[in-house]
Amino acid sequence: MTEHTRRAPRQAEAERNDRALLQAAREALAADGAHASVATIAERAGVGIGSLYRRYRSKDELFQRLCVIALEEYSAAAEEGLAHGDPWEGLVHYAMASIARGPGSLAPIAGTITVTPEMADKNKRADAAVKALVDRAHAAGALRPDVTAVDLELLIEQLAKSPLLDQLNRQGRTDLAEAALNARTRVTAIALDGLRAPAPHVLPGDPPGYELFSERWTSPADSDLVR
Structure with missing residues (x-):
């Protein structure tokens, strides 16, 4: 047996453990927020704490990796939307894919890492990519003119967190999971239809700015790294 042959199963196991850790971290964040413990994450992933620390030096490093992966997936969903021939359907694809990609959002760890x-x-x-999606939908007259990219992102953040799904998960009610997912899809479609032009009335207040995101994530130490 060659060294490569011996190493391959270990590498495959490490990759499986990493995927399990990342999924467990998302689930723990959805359930416990930024207070999710390393022990809870490791238990959810079915690995020992030692395995977690061999892959990530700290909980912060694990969460940073989770953020990178999430941002890559959001970018991919937006770029897939831009590749869609219909501007409205492309926008909907991005929103639906972003909402469906995992439990909750990463907002609970904003400002903690x-x-x-x-x-x-x-x-x-x-x-x-999201701005390009929104600009294209505006230009096509498909998206109501008073909706901004930040409005869209905040809507996605709200819809990504499902109290119903969270409650059923805590209760272990797998028998209701499919019905709950279907209900969330319907609610999402209802909400997205509210973005379509023409609008029945003007939205209240001023358009939100990106500071609603950036101020949550930044500290004086990393203020130069974001918008």
């Missing part, structure tokens, strides 16, 4: 240069770079790419 340092924004790395990689996170900042991925964030700028995602923002640019």
